[in-house]
Amino acid sequence: MAVTIRDVAAAASVSPATVSRVLNGKVEVAEDLRIRVEAAVDQLGYRPNGLARSLRTRATMVLGVVIADVTNPFFTAMVRGIEDVAQAVNYSVVLANADEDLAKERRYLEVAAAEQMAGVVLSPASSRRTDVSVLARHGIPLVTVDRQLPGGAVDSVSINNHLAARQATEHLAAQGCRRIAFVSGPSVTSTGQRRLAGYRAALRASGLRSDDDLVKRADFRVDGGYEATVELLSSRKRPDGLLVSNNLMALGALQALQEKGVDIPRDLAFASFDGISWARTLRPTLTVIEQPTYEIGRRAAELLLARVGGDDGPARDVVLPAELKIGESSSRL
C-alpha cells in the first residue's frame, strides 16, 4: 500500500542505502544513479516514513507546544511567534491543549516524549505539580513560557509579573481608587502568585489597606472572571477599582460590570492583563498590561532551538518588557 524505500530502490535498481543517500544528500552519489532514484521517487510518489526515520535517527523536526488554553488569544498569538522561528529552520510545530488540567498536560508531555519531539514549549498548569521529568528522561529540551517552574533549572520566557501587577495597581491608586479589587488567577501558577504579590505590594506602597474580601481567585476563564466579579460587586462596600489578571477573565468581569450597571470608569476604574488584540473596538477603551506575545513566542523558540542544537549552558530566564497601556477604562481624573 504505502511505498517504501525498498520499492524505490527496486524501481531504480539500486540499494535502499543509495536511495537514502540521494534523499539526504549527505554523501555523494554518482550522477546516473541519482537521476534514476529521483525519477523513481516521484514516479512512485514516495514519502519517507517519518516514524521509521525518527526511530533510527532518534530525532524529529517537530517542536511541541503545550499551552494552557488553546482558546486564549494570548497563547495562540505566542504560537505564531514560535512557528515563524521554527519554520525558518524547517521545523514543524504542533500544538496541544492542556486546558489548565494537570492530567491532560501530563498526557501531552508523554505524547511529546513518545513521539520523540525535538523540543517542547510549555506553559505549566501548576508551578509545583507539573511534572516534566518525562521530558528530562528522554533528553528533550524544554522552555516554559508565561509561567515558570521552581528550581530555575529550565529556560523560561516571561514578563516581570510582579512589577506589571504593581504598576497597574499603583496606576489605579493614582486615579484615586481606595478599594482596589483583584481577580486573581489560580494560585498554583507562577503568574497567579506573582501578580497577586505585585498587587499587594502596590497596596502597601500606596498606603491602602489590604482586604481579603477584595481578592477573588478564579481560573483564567471567562466564566470565572464573571463570577468573581459578581461576588465582588455583591459585597456591601463595592470596590472602586478592579485589576483582572488575565484577558479572558477580564471579559467575564466586563460583562458582570455591565449587567450590574457599574459605569466604567466613573464608578470603577478597570484594568487587566493581556490585551485582546481585537478589543480596540470596545468603549471605553481598556487599560491593559500588554505583553509582547509574539516576541515571547519567538524568544522561546530561539532558546529551544539552541538547546536542540546542543547548547547546554546554564538555564536562562528571559524577561521581556510588558507595557501598561492606559485607556479610558481607568481614567478618572
Add this chain to the structure above:
Amino acid sequence: MAVTIRDVAAAASVSPATVSRVLNGKVEVAEDLRIRVEAAVDQLGYRPNGLARSLRTRATMVLGVVIADVTNPFFTAMVRGIEDVAQAVNYSVVLANADEDLAKERRYLEVAAAEQMAGVVLSPASSRRTDVSVLARHGIPLVTVDRQLPGGAVDSVSINNHLAARQATEHLAAQGCRRIAFVSGPSVTSTGQRRLAGYRAALRASGLRSDDDLVKRADFRVDGGYEATVELLSSRKRPDGLLVSNNLMALGALQALQEKGVDIPRDLAFASFDGISWARTLRPTLTVIEQPTYEIGRRAAELLLARVGGDDGPARDVVLPAELKIGESSSRL
C-alpha cells in the same frame, strides 16, 4: 540513556515479548511474571517509545487537526469539541496552523502522513488547490470542517453557508437597507464562494440591485476586514447595510466604521458570521450568524473516529444548523 523494553525485560528476567504482553494486556500472562514486570516498569520509569510502537503497529493514537488560523476563536472552539470526543476514547489531538497558506498546509499534511497520524481534521485553505492525496496514499482518513473539497469524496461537517448568508442578507433588507455591502472571504474557499452566492441570491430575492462595488474580497483576517470596509466607505454612495463573512474581519470592519464615525445601526445595519464569544460586552450588541462550533468539532471527530475504526461507507456531509442571532447592530425598525 532512555530505558527500553529490553532493559525492563532484563530487570524482570523475562523476554521483551512478555513485557509487551503485560503492557498491552491483550493476552494472559502468568501472575508472577506480570508482577515482576510491573515492578520493573515503574522502578525503571519505563515509557514505551511511541515511534517504535507506531512503526510496528502502523497506527498511532493521535489525531491531527490542521486549521486555517489558530488565532481565530472560531477554529479553536471547534478544537475543543474534537478534543473532548477524542480524549474520551484515549486519542490525543495535535494542532497545526496552516495560516491560510497552501504551502504550510501541505507541509502539515505531510507531517501528518509522516507521523502516521490516525486521522486528520482539516479546514482546507483552498477548495481547488488543497492537495490531500498524501493522506489518501497513506490511507489516513480525513474529515473537512467549515469548508469542503470538491468531488464529495471526503466527509465534511459544516453549515449551510448559502442559506445562512441569504438569511442574514434578507434580514438586512427587511430592515430597510437598500445598499447592502458584503465583505467576502477568499474566493478560493468553499465558504467564501457559498456565502457570496447566498448574499447575491438574497439581493435578487429582495429585488435589490447587485452592485460589484458593494462586494469586497478580503482574507478572513482583521486587517483585511478593516481595509475592505474603509474602501466601501470611501465610495460616493455609502452602503447602508453590511454583512461580513467572518468574525475576525468583522472586528476590522467595526473598527473602520467607528473611525469613520458611522453610527450603527442608524447609518448602517451590521451583521457578520461567527460570533465572538466575548462580543457580549460590545454595544450595540451584534447581529451574528452563530455556528455551533463546538458541535462541529464533535461531529467531525466522531466521523473521523468511525473511519479510523474501519468504516468505509460513502462519504457523508454533515450540515449543522446555524442560527441568525439578531442584535442591536442591525435593528433599524
Add this chain to the structure above:
DNA sequence: CCACCGCGAGAAAACGATTACTGGCGCGAG
C-alpha cells in the same frame, strides 16, 4: 504408558528508515 493437544513464554522476524561496515574497482605511486 504414550501420544497429542493446548498453553504460555521465549526467539526471532518484522515495521521502514539510516549508517557502519565491507568489498570491488580504479588509479597512482613505488
Add this chain to the structure above:
DNA sequence: CTCGCGCCAGTAATCGTTTTCTCGCGGTGG
C-alpha cells in the same frame, strides 16, 4: 607491474517495539 589506498555502492545491523512462530511442558485421553 604490483601493491595499496580511496571511493562508491551494496549488505546488513540497528533503532524499540509488536507479533508470529516455535518450543517445551504438563495434562488428558486413548
